[in-house]
Amino acid sequence: MSKDLVAGALFLIGSIVFYMLAAAFPVSALDTTVSAGAFPKMLAIAGGALSLLLIGSGVWKARAKPAVVADMPLEDEDEDEGGDLDKMRTHKRALGLLLILSAYVALVGSLGYIISVFLLIGAVAVYHGIKPSWQLVLLAALGALAFWGLFVQVLGVRLPSGILPF
Amino acid sequence: MEGFELALHTLTHTPAIFAAMAGVAWGIIGGALPGLSASITMALLLPLTYGMQPVVAIILLASTYVGAEYGGSIPAILIRTPGTSGAVTTAIDGFEMHRKGKGGEALGISLACGVVGGLFGMLLLVFMMAPLAQMALLFTAQAHFAIGILGLSLIATLSAGSPLKGLMSAILGLALTTIGLDPLSGVSRFTFGSADLMGGIDPVLVMIGIFAITELFIQASQADWGKTASSTRISLPSLKMWRRIWPGTMIGSGVGGVEGCIPGAGSTLSAFLAYNEARRWSKHPEEFGEGSPEAVAAPEAANNAVASTGLIPTLAFGIPSSASMAVLLGGLILHGLEPGPLLVEKSRGVVYGLFGGLFVANISQLLLGLVLLRPCIWLVNQPRGYLAAGICALVLSGIYAVDQNMFDLVAVLGAGVLGYGLKYFGFPALPLVLGVVLGRIIENNFRRSIDLGYGDPLVFFKDPIAGVLLSLIILVIVSKVVLTGVRYFRTRRASTQAA
Numbered sequence: 001m002s003k004d005l006v007a008g009a010l011f012l013i014g015s016i017v018f019y020m021l022a023a024a025f026p027v028s029a030l031d032t033t034v035s036a037g038a039f040p041k042m043l044a045i046a047g048g049a050l051s052l053l054l055i056g057s058g059v060w061k062a063r064a065k066p067a068v069v070a071d072m073p074l075e076d077e078d079e080d081e082g083g084d085l086d087k088m089r090t091h092k093r094a095l096g097l098l099l100i101l102s103a104y105v106a107l108v109g110s111l112g113y114i115i116s117v118f119l120l121i122g123a124v125a126v127y128h129g130i131k132p133s134w135q136l137v138l139l140a141a142l143g144a145l146a147f148w149g150l151f152v153q154v155l156g157v158r159l160p161s162g163i164l165p166f
Numbered sequence: 167m168e169g170f171e172l173a174l175h176t177l178t179h180t181p182a183i184f185a186a187m188a189g190v191a192w193g194i195i196g197g198a199l200p201g202l203s204a205s206i207t208m209a210l211l212l213p214l215t216y217g218m219q220p221v222v223a224i225i226l227l228a229s230t231y232v233g234a235e236y237g238g239s240i241p242a243i244l245i246r247t248p249g250t251s252g253a254v255t256t257a258i259d260g261f262e263m264h265r266k267g268k269g270g271e272a273l274g275i276s277l278a279c280g281v282v283g284g285l286f287g288m289l290l291l292v293f294m295m296a297p298l299a300q301m302a303l304l305f306t307a308q309a310h311f312a313i314g315i316l317g318l319s320l321i322a323t324l325s326a327g328s329p330l331k332g333l334m335s336a337i338l339g340l341a342l343t344t345i346g347l348d349p350l351s352g353v354s355r356f357t358f359g360s361a362d363l364m365g366g367i368d369p370v371l372v373m374i375g376i377f378a379i380t381e382l383f384i385q386a387s388q389a390d391w392g393k394t395a396s397s398t399r400i401s402l403p404s405l406k407m408w409r410r411i412w413p414g415t416m417i418g419s420g421v422g423g424v425e426g427c428i429p430g431a432g433s434t435l436s437a438f439l440a441y442n443e444a445r446r447w448s449k450h451p452e453e454f455g456e457g458s459p460e461a462v463a464a465p466e467a468a469n470n471a472v473a474s475t476g477l478i479p480t481l482a483f484g485i486p487s488s489a490s491m492a493v494l495l496g497g498l499i500l501h502g503l504e505p506g507p508l509l510v511e512k513s514r515g516v517v518y519g520l521f522g523g524l525f526v527a528n529i530s531q532l533l534l535g536l537v538l539l540r541p542c543i544w545l546v547n548q549p550r551g552y553l554a555a556g557i558c559a560l561v562l563s564g565i566y567a568v569d570q571n572m573f574d575l576v577a578v579l580g581a582g583v584l585g586y587g588l589k590y591f592g593f594p595a596l597p598l599v600l601g602v603v604l605g606r607i608i609e610n611n612f613r614r615s616i617d618l619g620y621g622d623p624l625v626f627f628k629d630p631i632a633g634v635l636l637s638l639i640i641l642v643i644v645s646k647v648v649l650t651g652v653r654y655f656r657t658r659r660a661s662t663q664a665a
Contacts, residue, residue: 003591004591011334022344030350035353036351037355040355043337047334054334057330090386093387094383101558113563117559121559124554127386127551128554129390139552144559155217157570158570159567
C-alpha cells in the first residue's frame with residue numbers, strides 16, 4: 001500500500017476525531033460570534049478535504065504504475081518519498097536512540113542530572129560506535145560536569161540532584 | 167537618524183555586542199559540523215535565551231545564522247561535505263581548490279566574500295524595512311489574518327515536495343496551537359484533563375523536536391563523515407585575487423539579496439543561482455567545477471546576503487524565507503514580539519537594535535572566522551558519536567531548563583517522533599513549524615475579524631488588502647497545483663513513450 005494512501009487515511013481519521021472533539025467543547029459565557037471550537041473545526045474540515053485528495057492521489061498513482069515496463073528502473077515520481085527512511089535499519093537505529101533518550105527522561109528525576117547526563121553521553125556515544133574505554137568514561141564525566149556547570153552555575157537553572165547532594 | 171540612535175543605544179547599553187560575537191562564534195562552530203544545520207544551531211540556543219532581553223536574544227539568534235553560513239563552508243572546502251545547505255556549491259570548487267593545496271585560500275575567499283555579502287544584505291535590509299513599516303498602519307485584523315495564511319501557503323507550496331502535503335503539514339501545525347486553554351473564552355481545548363497541556367504546546371519544543379531530535383534519529387544510522395588535516399591555514403584574498411573575484415562577489419551579493427526576500431527560497435537556492443550567474447559572467451567559465459575562486463566567492467556572498475535580507479519578509483510580514491528564519495520568528499514570539507507589519511512601529515528599539523547587532527556580527531565574523539578555524543577543524547575530526555552525545559545532552563538539558571517540567575522532555579521527544587514520521591511519509595516539516603509559530607496570531611486575528619464583521623465571513627474580502635492577499639493565496643495554490651500536475655503528466659508520458 002502506498003505511503004500516500006496510509007498518510008491520507010491517518011490524516012483523515014485524525015481530522016474526523018479532531019472535529020468530533022472540537023464539536024464537544026463546552027459553550028462559554030465569554031464566547032463571542034466565534035466560539036472556541038470554530039477554528040479547530042475549520043482546520044479539521046480543511047484537513048479532511050486535503051487528506052481525501054491525498055488518498056485520491058495515492059490511488060491514482062497506484063493504478064497508473066503498471067503502465068511502466070517491468071524491467072525499466074522505476075523513476076521515483078513522487079519526490080516526497082522518504083529516501084533513506086525506507087530502510088528498516090534506519091528505523092531500528094532511530095528507535096534505539098529514542099529508547100536511550102526516553103530512558104534518560106525516565107531516570108533523570110530519580111538519579112539526578114549529573115549521573116543521568118553522564119550515562120546519556122556514554123550511551124549515545126557507544127550507540128554511535130565509540131568503543132567503551134576509560135577515555136569515554138572520562139569524557140562523559142567531564143561533559144556531565146560541564147553541562148551542570150553551564151546550566152546550574154552560569155544560567156542559574158535548578159536541575160534534579162537525585163542521589164547526589166548537589 | 168532615529169534608527170541609528172536606537173541601534174547605538176542598544177549596542178552601548180546592553181550586552182548586544184557580546185551576544186553578536188557569541189552568536190557568530192556559535193554559528194561558525196555549529197555550521198562547521200556536518201550534523202548540524204543553521205536552523206538546528208539556532209534552535210539549540212532558543213531555550214537558553216529565555217532569561218535574556220528580547221533584543222539581545224534576537225541578535226544572538228540572527229548572529230548565529232550569520233556565523234553558520236560561513237561555518238558551513240569549512241567542511242565543504244576541507245572534506246567536500248557542506249556543513250549547511252547553503253554551502254553545497256562551495257563544496258564543489260572549494261574542495262577542488264583544497265586538493266590543489268589552496269584550501270587556505272578558499273577558506274579566506276569564503277570568509278571575506280561572506281562578510282561583503284552580509285554587509286550588502288544589511289544595507290538592503292535597513293533601506294527596505296522603513297518603507298515597509300509605513301504600510302503597517304494600513305493593516306487591519308483581516309489583513310493580519312490574510313498575511314499569516316499567505317505566509318503559510320507560500321511556505322507550504324514552495325517547500326520541497328508536494329504542495330498538498332505542504333498544506334496538510336501547515337494545517338497540522340495550526341492544529342497543534344489549538345491545544346490548551348483558549349485565551350479568549352477560557353475553554354479547555356484538547357487537554358484531556360492534563361494540567362501540563364493547559365498552557366498549550368510551546369513552539370520551542372516543536373521546533374527543537376522537529377529540527378534537532380528528528381535529525382538525530384535520522385543520523386543514528388549514517389556513517390561518520392571524512393576527516394581532514396589540521397594544518398590548513400586560512401589566507402585572506404590578496405589585491406590580485408580581489409580583482410578576480412569581485413564580480414562574482416557582487417553577483418552573489420545581488421542574487422542573495424533578492425532571493426532572501428522570497429519565502430521558501432533560502433540560502434540553498436541563492437547559492438545555486440549565484441554559482442550559475444557567476445559562471446555565466448566569468449572570464450574563465452571553464453574553470454568552474456575545477457577549483458575556480460569565483461565559484462567559491464559568489465555562493466558564499468549569496469548565502470551571507472540571505473542571512474540579512476531573509477529578515478525582511480520575516481520581520482515585516484511574519485513570513486520566514488527559510489527554516490532558520492522560522493526559528494528566528496519563533497524566538498521573536500517567545501520574547502513577546504509579534505512579527506508582522508506592526509513590529510517596526512511597536513518595537514523600534516528591537517528592530518534597529520537588531521540592525522546594529524547584525525552589523526557587529528558581520529564585522530566580527532571576519533575576526534572570529536580566522537580565530538575559530540583550528541577549533542572547527544578539530545571538531546570536524548572528532549567521531550560523530552561524541553557530537554551526537556553532546557547535542558542530545560544539550561537539547562534535553564536546555565528543554566528542561568525552560569520550565570523545569572518533565573512534560574517538556576516528553577513533548578520534545580514526541581515532536582521528534584512526529585518529525586520522523588513526517589519525513590518518512592514525505593511531508594515537509596517547515597510548514598508545520600511555521601504553523602505552530604503563527605497559529606495563535608492567525609486564530610486571534612481570524613476571530614477578531616469575524617467579530618468585527620458581526621459574523622459575516624465575507625468580512626475578509628471587504629478589506630482591500632486582505633482581499634488582495636487572499637486572492638494571492640488562491641493564485642499561489644492553484645498555480646502550484648497546475649504546475650505539479652503538468653510536470654507529473656509530462657513525466658508519465660515520457661516514461662510511457664520510452665516503454
